[in-house]
Amino acid sequence: MKLSDDLPVDHTLATVYRYGAAFCGLVLLVFGALGFADRLSPFTTDGQHVAGMSTNGVLSLVSVLVGLVLIGGAIVGGNFASTLNMVVGALFLLSGFVHIFILDRPANVLGFGMTNVIFSFVMGLVILTFGMYGRVSGRLSHDNPYWRRRHAREAAKESLARRRGERTPVPGTAVADREALGSSSTARETPAE
Incomplete structure (x- = not known):
């Protein structure tokens, strides 16, 4: 069974997926742009603070790229935006779990701090919620x-x-x-x- 077999082509829920992807993409784009504006060094593991979170040049680049991907998903919209939101949200949650274990180690190439981990969990849940809204539930109404x-x-x-x-x-x-x-x-x- 393919995931796309259960997806309708046109529905009003596409607006939720589109606005959710655009909002989260814009937040990430702003965070990444602020990191570039401070001319951060690319691979420092201690990171400098931008908008209350530690960051470095690589994390700024990743934030900008993921933000652009989400904004691109918002432009495409529909089922693509929903699926993209779920995938990116799951990756944010996974990133949060991974970075908990490598916070004060040399493997922390993105310069994550504890605030970044919390942000990763919160942003992951928000993006996942936008992606699953009206699509995943134990009891969907029959007009869904x-x-x-x-x-x-x-x-x-x-x-x-x-x-x-x-x-x-x-x-x-x-x-x-x-x-x-x-x-x-x-x-x-x-x-x-």
């Missing part, structure tokens, strides 16, 4: 394009029933929840014979 793509038969039945004018509440919506509550309360009120 990802649910409709994954459950094509049920979605077709619901569409047909709507066209015929039959009242079939979509699970996960307010109408369905009200009807479920109403039927359970009437069931409780009906005496057993």
Whole structure:
């Protein structure tokens, strides 16, 4: 099974993926540009502080490149932006875990400090959230394009029933929840014979 098999081509959630990628890309681009403006040395492991985090020339370059990739994903938009957000978010989380173990060692070529590790975790979670929004959940509503793509038969039945004018509440919506509550309360009120 390919991941792209479950992705609808056009949906309103694409705006969330696009703005999320653009916002996070812009933050990284600004951080990297501030590092270049200070003319940092490329491979110092102690790092100089920029915007409250330690950095060096290589980290500034990586930040600018990742920021440009995210902005490029925002320009492309759609499912590409969603997938890109999830991949970059996961890489940020992985980077945070790796840098916890190499903070005060020569292997710390990006000049990470503890604030960078925390930033990496927070930014990773934010980017992941933007990428997974409306796409990954235990209970997607039936009007969600990802649910409709994954459950094509049920979605077709619901569409047909709507066209015929039959009242079939979509699970996960307010109408369905009200009807479920109403039927359970009437069931409780009906005496057993």
